[in-house]
Amino acid sequence: MEMISNNKTLVLEKLTPWIGADIKNVSASECAADTNLLALLKEALAQHLVLRFRGQTITPAEIVRFASAFGPLIDVRSPSVPQAIHVPGHDMIQILSNGLDAQGRRFGDGNNSEQIWHTDAGQWEVPPGVVFFYGTQVPNPPPQTAYKNMIKVYDALPQAMKDRIRDLRVIHHMYPRSVDIKVHREGASLPLEQRATGGIKPLVRRHLATNAPILYLPTRRDSVIPGLSESDAHALLDELWAFTNSQDFDWSGPTEAGDVILFDNAATVHRRQGWPDTQRRDVWHLLAEGDSATPYFPKKTPNLNIAPSVKVAAD
Numbered sequence: 001m002e003m004i005s006n007n008k009t010l011v012l013e014k015l016t017p018w019i020g021a022d023i024k025n026v027s028a029s030e031c032a033a034d035t036n037l038l039a040l041l042k043e044a045l046a047q048h049l050v051l052r053f054r055g056q057t058i059t060p061a062e063i064v065r066f067a068s069a070f071g072p073l074i075d076v077r078s079p080s081v082p083q084a085i086h087v088p089g090h091d092m093i094q095i096l097s098n099g100l101d102a103q104g105r106r107f108g109d110g111n112n113s114e115q116i117w118h119t120d121a122g123q124w125e126v127p128p129g130v131v132f133f134y135g136t137q138v139p140n141p142p143p144q145t146a147y148k149n150m151i152k153v154y155d156a157l158p159q160a161m162k163d164r165i166r167d168l169r170v171i172h173h174m175y176p177r178s179v180d181i182k183v184h185r186e187g188a189s190l191p192l193e194q195r196a197t198g199g200i201k202p203l204v205r206r207h208l209a210t211n212a213p214i215l216y217l218p219t220r221r222d223s224v225i226p227g228l229s230e231s232d233a234h235a236l237l238d239e240l241w242a243f244t245n246s247q248d249f250d251w252s253g254p255t256e257a258g259d260v261i262l263f264d265n266a267a268t269v270h271r272r273q274g275w276p277d278t279q280r281r282d283v284w285h286l287l288a289e290g291d292s293a294t295p296y297f298p299k300k301t302p303n304l305n306i307a308p309s310v311k312v313a314a315d
């Protein structure tokens, strides 16, 4: 498949009929240096949600330039591992790595856990819009990362469920390592007060690039849904995740050394396999800001009271 603009051509090969495409004719660095190619690439990302360049050699400065074209970059180097090395001089590159140097310092986040389906950082006011991976060192066999199209999942929901969730909002709260499978299975709920603090996001958000509705779920099933009881909210999130798990709108593949992969963090969920701690995996990880999660069905009430707990002092 070819996309053409102003004498520039992007050649794509679909990875599945519903998500993912390989870019075949240009490198990520070439795209970063060419506004016409970048425009084509953004259009391709809007349609395919996951894009992969294979066999890349890219410098830190080049990948920062490439990722910056999609939005302001976010410093995501793990605050819980402040001594980690990452890429000195490049604050916007986090290394996902379980490796240690000769002095025992971590190269990256120090995590090799299997992860459940999730979107990144829903608890932030402005979650990442596009996520970038660049594989530099990979175990054998390499762990798989899977991506699921949540526009397709929303579309497949029964109409009764679409009607039920259309106006609901969810509070995405902070829970350390909530995406790790062990934490998901065994992690106790935080007190309600802590779960009621976080990003208030719609269950159905708008994909700004295509105007399509997206099913947008919090990772934690004990997330607060204003207007629903605790048990009703939990049951609803369990049901929506079970439905999501049953829908095969996925592409799964390893992040090989030399792969640059970018994906739409609003319109997809992703998960990865774990790997043995005896094997090292290094993947550069960059995040570009997206939108704050625009509701697909916005409330039209004038003077909407979105922060009922705020007290304004009298003069």
Ligand SMILES: [Fe+2]
Pocket: 118, 119, 120, 179, 270
């Ligand atoms: Fe993630």
